[in-house]
Amino acid sequence: MGANLRRWLAPVLLLAAWELVGRFDLVASGALPALSEILVRLWVDRADYPAHVTATLFASGAGFVIGNLLAVLAGLFFVMSRTAERLFRGVNIAIFALPPIAIAPILTLTLEGMTPRIVLAALGVYFVTMQATVTGLSQYDTRAADIVRAYGGGRGAVLRLVQIRGAVPAILSGFRVAAPNAVLGAILAEFGGGGRFGLGAYLLGSLGRGEPDRLWGIGLVATVIAGLSYGVFALISRRMLGASISLSLNPAAPPGVLADRSSPVLSVGAILMPFAVWWVILWALNVPDMLGKTPWGVVDYLFLADSAPTAQSRLLAALAETLPITLVGMAAGLAFAFALAVAGRLTPAFTRAFLPVALVTQTMPLVALTPLLVLLLGRGTAVTLWITISVTFFPAYVMIAQGIAQVPRAALELPRAYGATGWREMRLVTLPASVPWLFAAVRLTAPRALLGVMIAEWLATGRGLGNLLNQSRGYLDFGMIWTVAAVSVILSVILYLAAQWTERAVLRRMGMVGRS
Amino acid sequence: MTAPAGIQLSGLTKTFHGRGKLVEALRDVTLTCPPGSFTALIGPSGCGKSTVLRASLGLEPLDAGTVEIGGQPPERATAGGITGVAFQDAGLLPWRTVARNIALPLEVLGRDTGPAAGRIRDLIALVGLKGYEDALPGELSGGMRQRVAIARALVSEPRVLFLDEPFGALDQILRRQMNIELQRIWAETGVTTLLVTHGIDEAVFLADRVAVMQAAPGRIIDIVEIDLPRPREPTLFSAPHFHDLCDRIAGVLHGR
Numbered sequence: 042m043g044a045n046l047r048r049w050l051a052p053v054l055l056l057a058a059w060e061l062v063g064r065f066d067l068v069a070s071g072a073l074p075a076l077s078e079i080l081v082r083l084w085v086d087r088a089d090y091p092a093h094v095t096a097t098l099f100a101s102g103a104g105f106v107i108g109n110l111l112a113v114l115a116g117l118f119f120v121m122s123r124t125a126e127r128l129f130r131g132v133n134i135a136i137f138a139l140p141p142i143a144i145a146p147i148l149t150l151t152l153e154g155m156t157p158r159i160v161l162a163a164l165g166v167y168f169v170t171m172q173a174t175v176t177g178l179s180q181y182d183t184r185a186a187d188i189v190r191a192y193g194g195g196r197g198a199v200l201r202l203v204q205i206r207g208a209v210p211a212i213l214s215g216f217r218v219a220a221p222n223a224v225l226g227a228i229l230a231e232f233g234g235g236g237r238f239g240l241g242a243y244l245l246g247s248l249g250r251g252e253p254d255r256l257w258g259i260g261l262v263a264t265v266i267a268g269l270s271y272g273v274f275a276l277i278s279r280r281m282l283g284a285s286i287s288l289s290l291n292p293a294a295p296p297g298v299l300a301d302r303s304s305p306v307l308s309v310g311a312i313l314m315p316f317a318v319w320w321v322i323l324w325a326l327n328v329p330d331m332l333g334k335t336p337w338g339v340v341d342y343l344f345l346a347d348s349a350p351t352a353q354s355r356l357l358a359a360l361a362e363t364l365p366i367t368l369v370g371m372a373a374g375l376a377f378a379f380a381l382a383v384a385g386r387l388t389p390a391f392t393r394a395f396l397p398v399a400l401v402t403q404t405m406p407l408v409a410l411t412p413l414l415v416l417l418l419g420r421g422t423a424v425t426l427w428i429t430i431s432v433t434f435f436p437a438y439v440m441i442a443q444g445i446a447q448v449p450r451a452a453l454e455l456p457r458a459y460g461a462t463g464w465r466e467m468r469l470v471t472l473p474a475s476v477p478w479l480f481a482a483v484r485l486t487a488p489r490a491l492l493g494v495m496i497a498e499w500l501a502t503g504r505g506l507g508n509l510l511n512q513s514r515g516y517l518d519f520g521m522i523w524t525v526a527a528v529s530v531i532l533s534v535i536l537y538l539a540a541q542w543t544e545r546a547v548l549r550r551m552g553m554v555g556r557s
Numbered sequence: 558m559t560a561p562a563g564i565q566l567s568g569l570t571k572t573f574h575g576r577g578k579l580v581e582a583l584r585d586v587t588l589t590c591p592p593g594s595f596t597a598l599i600g601p602s603g604c605g606k607s608t609v610l611r612a613s614l615g616l617e618p619l620d621a622g623t624v625e626i627g628g629q630p631p632e633r634a635t636a637g638g639i640t641g642v643a644f645q646d647a648g649l650l651p652w653r654t655v656a657r658n659i660a661l662p663l664e665v666l667g668r669d670t671g672p673a674a675g676r677i678r679d680l681i682a683l684v685g686l687k688g689y690e691d692a693l694p695g696e697l698s699g700g701m702r703q704r705v706a707i708a709r710a711l712v713s714e715p716r717v718l719f720l721d722e723p724f725g726a727l728d729q730i731l732r733r734q735m736n737i738e739l740q741r742i743w744a745e746t747g748v749t750t751l752l753v754t755h756g757i758d759e760a761v762f763l764a765d766r767v768a769v770m771q772a773a774p775g776r777i778i779d780i781v782e783i784d785l786p787r788p789r790e791p792t793l794f795s796a797p798h799f800h801d802l803c804d805r806i807a808g809v810l811h812g813r
Contacts (some may be wrong), residue, residue, distance in 0.1 A: 184648030191614045192713070193636025194665040202664065206652055 073417060074254040079261060082254040089243065090262065096238035097266065100155055101227035104162020105270075108223065109216060112167045116174025116212075120204070121196070124307065126175075131311040131534075132318055137168040138488035138533035141226055142495050142507065143526045145233030146514045150522070151328045158230040158239065165226030166219035173215025177208030213278035220270035228263060233514075240266075248412055256412050315530075334523035342520035352521060355509065356528065363494055363505035364532075366422065370429025371490035375483060377430055378437035386445055386471065387463060411500045425497040432493035437482040444478025445471055476551065480544035487536035491529060562627025562639055562716045563749055564590040569612055569622035571605075581774030582608050586622070588768055588777060592716075595743055595750045597760035597767045599806065605775025606753045607645075610721050613751065614642060626717050634717070638666045641715030641748075645722040647706040649694040655681060656690045659709045666713060673712065680708040683742070700727050704735070711742065718743075718750045724759070736762055737791060744788060757810075761802045762789060769809045779809045 056076060063075025074082075083090075119126035141161050148157035181204045189199050231241025244259050316336045323333045334342065343352055411428055418424040448471050456466045498507025506525055513521035569586040572579050583605045590596045598606045611617040613624050615631035626634035634640055641662070649658045659677050660670045681690055684704035694702055707723060720739075724732045736759055743750055743763075754760050760767045767781045783802060785793065793799050 182648060182650075184644060184646045185650055187611075187616060187644060188642065188648050188661065188709070189665050190616055191635060191640070191642040191719075192638070192662045192665040193632065198665050202661065203650065206650070 074257055078254050079257045082252075083258040083261070086255060086258060092238045093240050093243045094262065094266070096155075096236075096242075097224065097227050097231065097240045097263075100158035100230070100239065101162045101223040101266075101270075103155070104159040104164075104226060105166055105220060105223040107159065108163030108166035109170045109219065111163070112170035112215070112219075113174050113212060115167075116171045116178060117200075117205075119171070119175055120178040121200070127307045128310045128314060131314045133168065133171065134534055134537060135315045135530055136164060138537050139164070139530045140488070140492040140495050140533060141165060141229045142233065142492065142499060143510060143529040145230050146510060146522050147526050148230060149234035150332050150519070151323075151326060157234050158227045158236075161230040162223040162226035165222035169219040169222060170212065170215040173211045173218075174208060177211025177215075178204045180211075181207045209281075210278065213274065213281065217271055217274035217278060220274050221267035224263065224267040224270060244412065253413075253416050256416070260410060260413055332519055334520060336527070338520070339523050339527050343524055346520075348520075352524065355521070356524060359504075359506045359509040359525075360528070360532075363491075363498065363507070366425050366505075367429070367490050367494045367536075370426050370494060371433055371483075371486055373426060374430040374433030374486060374490065375437050378434040378441055378482065378486075379479070381434070381438050382441040382445055383467065383472075385442055386467065411496055415501045420501050420503070422502070424501045425494055428497040428501075429490050429493035432489050433486040436489065437486045440478050440482035440485060441475065444475030444481075447478075448474045473551075477544075477548060480540065480547065484537060484540040484544060487540050488533040491533050491536065495529065562634075563592040563594075564588070564596075564613065564717060564751060565623075565625040566609065566613060567623050567625075569609060569624070570620045571608065571612070571617070572620055583612070583619075583622075584774035584776045586770075586775070586777055588780075590749055590751055592627075592749055593747045594766070595752070595764045597752045597754055597764035598770060599754055599757065599760045599767055599810070600770030600775075601772055601810065602755065603775075604770040604772035606770050607721055608775065609770075610719050610751065610753050614640065614719060636666070638662075638668070638713045639715060640717045640719060641710040641713055642719040643703075643706040643710040643721070643723040645725045647694070647702040649702055649705060651694050654691045654693060655686060655697070655705050658694065658705055659712050662709060662713045668713075676714075677708075677712060680711055683711075684708045684738070700731050703727060707735070707739070711746075714746075715748055718748045720750065720752045722754055723752075725755075732756070732759070733791065733794070739763060740787075740789060757803045757806050758794065758799075761785075761799060761806065762793060767806055769806060771810075771812075781806055781809065 059073075060075045060077060063073055063078060115129075119129065141164065144164075145157070145161060148160055152160065178200075181199075185203045186199045189202055194202070228239070228241040228244075231239030232245050233241075236242050240259055240263050244256070247255050247259065320335050323335055326333070330338070343349060343356070346352075410431065411424075414424050414427055414431075418427060452470050452474065453466065456469050494505065495507035495510070498505040499511045500507075502508070506529055510522065510525045510529075512518075513525065566586060566588045569583050571583040572581050574580070586605075586609055588596070588598075588609075598609060600606045608617055612619050612622075613626070613631060614635055615624070624631045627639055629637070629639070650661065653661070656674075656677050659680060660673065663670050663673055678690065681687060684707055686701060686704055686708070689697065689701070694705070697705070703723060703726060710718060710720070710723075724735050727735060740763055742748075752760070752763060761783055764783055767783060768777050769779045769781065770776065771778045781802070785799065785802070
């Protein structure tokens with residue numbers, strides 16, 4: 042009973058504080074309304090919601106189904122053919138790293154109606170589920186597989202009888218993590234793509250009206266949808282597997298760290314593949330040249346055309362604004378995550394109170410969060426930094442906390458036997474042992490940091506790459522839209538690869554093998 | 558059951574690179590198991606006895622040497638359903654019931670499992686798991702899982718049985734019981750059996766002949782004929798002649 046009470050105490054206190062702060066307009070002269078005010082506004086606006094919610098649910102639902110279907114099939118394919126896996130590695134990393142906001146305008150240019158929303162939702166779920174499928178299929182019981190092979194069963198039989206069923210828990214956990222991503226993707230596309238219905242469109246329409254209670258209401262509804270979608274799959278996997286639940290929003294299991302001896306042909310192929318896919322899609326959709334720029338079209342725009350020098354200088358100026366804050370935001374997010382994880386170990390009570398709040402900010406779609414943060418923090422650098430921290434810290438925290446939790450008890454007992462406690466024990470054993478996880482966190486958060494910065498720039502500060510994208514959309518400067526999209530994807534991939542490269546180098550020096 | 562088939566291993570050789578140096582896992586391993594015989598393969602850990610068994614089933618590629626099971630190469634023999642196998646670890650599929658785990662080889666071989674239902678029930682009874690037909694492996698103890706693996710090894714009515722320390726994880730008492738049980742099954746079915754073990758008494762109790770292996774390089778250094786009369790009773794474990802044979806094998810193992 043006492044423990045139960047304590048568990049509820051923190052959230053209740055928090056809600057009460059929120060109510061008080063809102064009632065008396067204590068934050069940014071009313072930018073944070075009281076929960077009751079938001080709920081009242083929700084009731085007033087109730088006639089607006091069904092159409093918007095239905096549109097968002099449809100787009101994210103369709104994207105979820107299509108994206109997951111492709112992801113599971115791709116995962117199967119990659120497990121069956123290592124060559125294919127290596128060849129598509131570039132495409133996979135690009136899909137993982139691509140900032141949805143950068144390609145939302147492109148999708149609305151080249152596709153029609155609901156399709157861009159569905160595509161973006163599908164892109165949001167693809168990597169998570171593909172990775173989960175590959176992991177699930179690869180980590181099968183080799184002894185059971187030996188039995189199948191000992192009766193003359195080939196790879197097909199092993200796959201059918203041992204691997205696929207064994208991968209179901211992993212795939213289900215992939216679905217669970219992917220579900221909020223689908224909602225986020227759909228809302229982003231609605232936001233960036235016009236159209237009348239959808240929570241993103243509703244948000245966009247309400248932005249200029251200075252009604253914080255409505256913005257918060259939309260954010261709340263979006264959060265509930267994303268949170269419910271997570272909850273539904275958490276429930277399904279619990280029902281089906283009877284496994285223990287995990288408080289994990291880990292956006293993706295990191296792709297294999299171990300360097301395998303890759304042939305140069307395959308490596309070049311892996312680098313060229315994303316560009317080939319880009320080309321083929323444009324060709325297959327029969328997009329007019331003016332609208333759809335091929336890789337060559339972007340090179341032409343940026344280096345060969347008459348307007349190239351102007352384009353270059355605008356792009357470089359934008360990069361000079363975006364890049365530093367991305368790195369700073371990423372570092373801050375990681376530092377925050379690290380501090381939180383360490384604090385969680387040293388003072389578990391604090392973390393238990395804080396985590397539910399963190400979880401809510403994670404299921405809250407970024408686009409919905411941003412206008413609210415603008416209301417709270419204004420349109421300066423601070424808002425960019427906060428948004429970047431808020432998108433990076435949670436996945437990083439989950440990773441690092443997992444790393445700290447997996448340190449074997451036996452390793453902890455040695456320093457404890459000599460009287461080391463608290464921080465000293467952490468410094469000697471826990472932190473060094475969780476270094477691989479820390480690096481995995483860096484790798485995961487790098488692309489997210491860029492996404493956060495670009496969203497903040499687009500919606501709030503009017504600077505950098507995000508703003509350049511938004512402007513180009515307004516001017517119908519298709520060359521620049523494609524260029525910004527391509528550059529931001531490439532930048533994300535570079536950040537990811539840089540993190541991965543550092544990870545390998547450090548782990549090798551420390552004599553720790555990377556987790557595969 | 559059709560006539561048992563024999564096992565013929567000739568000149569099995571396998572080396573692999575381990576951290577810059579060549580490791581000779583097997584050097585010229587030759588062993589003949591006549592149809593219906595019971596052969597035990599014994600040796601220290603790392604001597605390659607499990608590799609011999611895996612190679613016999615075609616699970617391990619060889620640098621040189623040939624395997625013949627009933628005159629066929631291992632790939633043909635296993636896919637033809639001549640062989641049965643149980644490994645040290647049961648390797649059960651956690652989502653299948655006991656009965657469905659036992660039926661797995663039939664599915665791999667592409668046989669109909671329906672008509673085999675009766676035999677699967679008999680096998681479950683044979684290994685003492687009556688009433689556990691629909692239990693999941695997670696609900697069984699380690700010894701029970703191992704017995705499911707034994708039943709699974711017999712479900713395809715094999716003519717050649719490969720056992721890789723199938724009782725290694727069991728306690729001494731259960732191990733003795735299973736040894737007696739295995740002898741009975743072997744006597745009833747006449748299945749040619751190759752048992753990998755590191756228990757000297759187990760090898761002597763069960764086998765017609767014990768092949769002793771040595772490590773680095775993995776090779777057979779001696780083959781000891783076991784001339785004890787059959788059927789062998791549990792009292793044999795305390796007979797002087799039994800101990801003489803055990804001592805002799807221990808002597809070979811320790812290079813005396």
